[in-house]
Amino acid sequence: MKIAVLVPCYNEELTIGKVVEDFKRELPEADIYVYDNNSKDNTSKIAEEKGAIVVKEYRQGKGNVVRSMFRDIDADIYIMVDGDDTYPAEAARDMIQPIIDGEADMVIGDRLSNGTYFQENKRPFHDFGNNLVKGLIGLLFKNEIRDIMTGYRAFNRYFVKTMPVLSDGFQIETEMSIHALDKKFLLKEIPIDYRDRPEGSESKLSTFKDGYRVLSALGSLFKNYKPMAFFGIVTLVSFLLGLLVGVPVIFEFVKTSFVSKVPSAILAVGFMVIAILSLVCGVILDTIVKNNKMNYELYLTRYKDLSIKK
Structure with a gap:
């Protein structure tokens, strides 16, 4: 099976090298694609030096990056992970196993179940936002997904090539979750450890601005799907x-x-x-x-x- 690791990136020069190295160690047979979303630092240079396939995405926003990744890359199994080194590459084998076994079309890396997210995350409003979106989606779409907004996911080709990406920003995780629930794709959650960004690395997620966008997207998706x-x-x-x-x-x-x-x-x-x-x-x-x-x-x-x- 051809495995592709998808890493959307924006100004991650402090962490991208370690992310690429970790996934090369854990999945040596995989191709690692780093999509640079107009970074102003050395993200692309470092990723290329570490052996990743670097692609430029000039439309700003994570949703735009994911859309291009899904369209451009051909593989049997896909792993999507952020370039900020907050998700463990050591969990990659566990993430793809349900895909290999045919038990899931999308596997969700659940940061919340084992408690490490609440210990490591230093942004309390992010906890509140995660719980709010999780509660709203659970209420509106009747599901038991524990971590709706995680950026660590695995997919089979069937899901990737039939997923219409409409979001252009951080709403993409919410959109993928709702699409999978509405279209009855097989889902499975795998508990993973979470670690906060290393010192000097800054999150690109604005708590209030992007939180508003996620809630607006949730309202729009609720209208469109139900x-x-x-x-x-x-x-x-x-x-x-x-x-x-x-x-x-x-x-x-x-x-x-x-x-x-x-x-x-x-x-x-x-x-x-x-x-x-x-x-x-x-x-x-x-x-x-x-x-x-x-x-x-x-x-x-x-x-x-x-x-x-x-």
Whole structure:
């Protein structure tokens, strides 16, 4: 089997050399690809000196890097890992084994189960963000994935070549998790150790800016994957607000045959119109999404048939 280690990088000259060396030691048969995302330091030079295949990605953002990696690289097994030396190369064999055994299409390196993430991570808001996104996805998509946003993952070719990457930034991990859940890919989590960045190495993840982007992406993905639930919530809220504003107007009309609260009446009608339109949008989009799912299932079947024939 051809194994590819995918390392998206941006200004990681302090750690990229060790990352490449570690994975060469643990997976000597693998090709290691370092995609340099406009680094302003010696990331590319060091990676190349250590024996990695270096590719430039000029569109800024981790999602753009992953999109290019998935499109360009042909392999049977893929391992994606950050270039900041926070994930152990020693876990690589354990990560790819479920792929080899056919037990998983995507393996998730779970940083949270064994407690090392909470011991090593020095950014408390990152803990809060991880738990918030994990809780929201668990609520909205009914799953038990423990580490939604880990950057350490393994995939088979089937997943990589059928995954539509739409995100351009750090939302990519959330997008991959939701896509895999929605399309019923086989998932497995492997507990891994986590270590914080070495001194002098700075995270490119902005707690609040990128946190907002992840939450926005989660809302957008919820709307796209489950439109009936999304617009159902809008319908329910609008309907309840319409009742709250409109019931006093109705009581007044029943008692006096006259409406003095004209603005309230107009507002109530507006809320009810929004509720009806949202319900109609939800029904229409839900039908479209179900048809797209059927077409995607047929596409996956054709892809497997073509892969078998090859």
